[in-house]
Amino acid sequence: MVVQSVRTRRVTLFSSSFEPLRKGYQVNTFTDRQKDFLRAAIEIVSKEGFSRLTIRNVAAAVGVTEPAVYRHFPNKLALLTAMLDDLQSSILPHFRRLRESSDNPMESFTDFIHGLFEEFKLRPAYAPFIFSEEIFHNEPQLRGKLQQVLSGNIAVLTDSFESLQHDKNCRTDIEAQQMALVTLASIRLAMSRWHISDGRIRLKDLTEQLIVSLGTLFELKTDEKSSP
Amino acid sequence: MVVQSVRTRRVTLFSSSFEPLRKGYQVNTFTDRQKDFLRAAIEIVSKEGFSRLTIRNVAAAVGVTEPAVYRHFPNKLALLTAMLDDLQSSILPHFRRLRESSDNPMESFTDFIHGLFEEFKLRPAYAPFIFSEEIFHNEPQLRGKLQQVLSGNIAVLTDSFESLQHDKNCRTDIEAQQMALVTLASIRLAMSRWHISDGRIRLKDLTEQLIVSLGTLFELKTDEKSSP
DNA sequence: GGTATGTTTGTTAACGTTAACTACGTTAAT
C-alpha cells in the first residue's frame, strides 16, 4: 500500500517547451483535447479514488500512451490544478446564487443546497476533491489553492447570511460567519458520508434532512415578508 | 507527485511467521517497541502528511533499517490499523463523557469540546486521520474501520443529545441525530481549518467560537435546573 | 560456572513493481 507524495524530481513545471499550453489552462479555458483528459481524470477519481489517478491510467482511459498526456499538460500537478479550477468554476455559481435571490429566504436556501448537491451528484468526482486538503497537504501549490477555495466559499456564504440577517430573515443572535461555517461543515460531512457509503446512503435523504435541520437551527422563515 | 494506492501483493497479512505478533496488536496493547514505531509514524503523519508515511521513513525516524519495522508489524496496513485503533481509544472517552455528567448540560458540552480539542492539540497527528476517509477510499480494510469509527461517534453523540432532550436541556424541535451530525461536522471543519492553516488560526479561538455557536443553536441552558 | 539452545531484534542485499517523466522517431493534416 502506498499513499505517497511528491516524487521530488527536477520539477519542470511550466518548462519552456510547454509555453503554448501555459495560457490555455491558466485562464481556465481548455482545449477540446485537454477536456478529454480532464473528463477521464475526473472519471478515475470518482470511480477509483485519488490513488488511482496516475498519468498511466488517464492515458489508458483516453486511449493513448503516457507521453501523449504530456502533450497537453506539462505535468501531473498541472492536471490536478486544472481539475480543481474546473471544480470551483462549477461550484461557485451555486454559492453566489444564495446571495442574489432573496424573495423567499428559506426557498433560496433550499435551492442552494439542492443545486449544490445536484452538482455533486452530476460530478461525483468532485466530492473527494472537497476533502482533499489532507491528501495534498504537502503539495504546496495545490494546498494553497485548496485553502483559497475553502476560504472563498466561507466568505461568500458569510455574505449571504449577513444579508439574510440584515433583512431579519434568519436569527441574529449568532455571527453570520458561524452559520456559514456550520453550513459548510454539514455539507462536507454529508458529502463524505454519501461518498463513503457507496450508495447505501441516498444523497436525496441527506439533502432533505440537512435543509430541515439547518432551516430550523437558523430559523429561516418561509416567506414572512409577503404575509399581511 | 503520487497519491497512489494498494500495491496489490500476495498479502501475507498475519502470515504464520508473525503469529506471535497477532495477539499483541489486535487487542490494542502494544509492546514498548511497537509504541516506538507508532510514535514515529504519528510524528511523520502530523508533520509531513500521510504521503510521507512510508516504512522507510518510519524506520529512519526510529533509527533502524526498513526490515526492522517488519519485526513489529506484519505490514504497513497493520501499522495504519494500529494507529487508527490508538486514535479511537484516545478519542472515544471524550464522546462518552458527554453522556455521563449531566449536572449542567452546557458545562458538560463545553467540557466535551474542550477535552476533544485538547486531545487533538496533544496529538496533532490524528487530525489528518479524521478526514482520511477519502485517502483510504480504496483500502477496503481501513475504509471499513474508518466508517465504523465515524458511525460509532455519531451514535454516541446522538445518544448524548437524546438524553439532553429528554431532560429538556436542549431544543427538541430537531432530531437528536441531526444535532449530532452538525456537531461532528463542525468539529471536523474546525480541525481541518486549523491543520491546514499551519498555526495561523489558533485552535483555542476555533474552540471558543464553536462552543458559543453550537450552544446558541442548540439552546443549551447554563444550569437551569439548580435555579429556584 | 560453563556450554549448548532458542528467541528477540536487528542488518545487508535484493526482488518485483509502479510511479512521473523524457529523448527521439513517426504519422497525419494543414
Place this chain on the structure above:
DNA sequence: ATTAACGTAGTTAACGTTAACAAACATACC
C-alpha cells in the same frame, strides 16, 4: 514543409516486502 499529436523505449526513483544471516541475551542443562 511545417507542426501538432502520438508511439517506442527507456530513465530514475521510490515503494512495500522478503530471504538470509548475525549479534545480543536470556534460559536450560551438565
